[in-house]
Amino acid sequence: MTLITTIAAAQLPTIGAALGVGFFAGQFQIAGERFALIRAPKAQGFHAPVRWGEAGILIPGADSVVDGLANTRALAEAGSELGTWALSLSIDGYEDWYLGSRDENELIYRAFKPTAQENWCSFRDGDNPSSLPPGYPYTAEHPAQTPLAAFQEGGEEALEATYYHTSTQDGPRYAWIQSFGGGPQTDGHKGSARPAFAVRRIKVTP
Known part of the structure; x- marks a missing residue:
């Protein structure tokens, strides 16, 4: 293969189409380079609720809002169970998985919103300067529930309507989390157990 x-x-x-054993979620950029974001299959690339890390411990290099791979490497180097799990994944020969950053997981929400409930519209939820095209704050109706049955609530690839970890740290005690219910983005305590999923990225050429 x-x-x-x-x-x-x-x-x-x-x-939502298959791409490299995962599902294409959209495009984003890091320092002017363009990438396609791919979400892992649920059966192989999802982790049951687990702590992000130790509260009160700042992990150098895990602060990027867009570069989830760099964050995940920093987590793994610091001994994080979650970071080590993501980097050790091997799915049908692909071994470049990592935990999505704040902006990457927001892009996943826009692509695969599982529920039909209204979006959370608080302080700039949905603002995503890294996505292509740039994402603007949510309205109650946009983004809408995904039209893809497999990713809708109850579907075999659906995300749960709960908060998932991102790899983006927010100070010594907190890290960013993304809801897949109404979409709020906020910081969560590092010691709280939440589910997580893996992503990978591939470079997009002209």
């Missing part, structure tokens, strides 16, 4: 590590822009599939 040939592993997909880059893709031409013209060959990008529709949102």
Whole structure:
């Protein structure tokens, strides 16, 4: 099997389509480089509720709002169970999985919102300067529930309507979390157990 590590822009599939054993969620950029974001299959790339880390301990290098791979490497180097799990994943030959950053997990919410409930519209929930095109704050109706049955609430690939960890730290005691119910983005205590999922990215070429 040939592993997909880059893709031409013209060959990008529709949102939710299979891409490199995961599901295409959209595009984002890091320092001007363009990437396609891929969410792992639920059966192989999801972790049961687990702590992000130790409250009160600041992990150097885990602060990026967009570069989840860099964050995850920093977590693993610090001995994090969650970071080590993500980097050790091997799914059908793909071994470049990591925990999505704050902006990456927001993009996942827009692509695969599981519920039909209204979105949370507080302090700039949904603001995502890293996504392509840039994401603007949610309205009550947008984004809408995904039209893809497999990702809708109760579907085999659906995210639970709860908070998931991101890899983005928010100071010594907190890290960013993303709700897949109404979509609020906030900081959660590092010692609180929450589920997590893995993503990977591939470079998009002209």
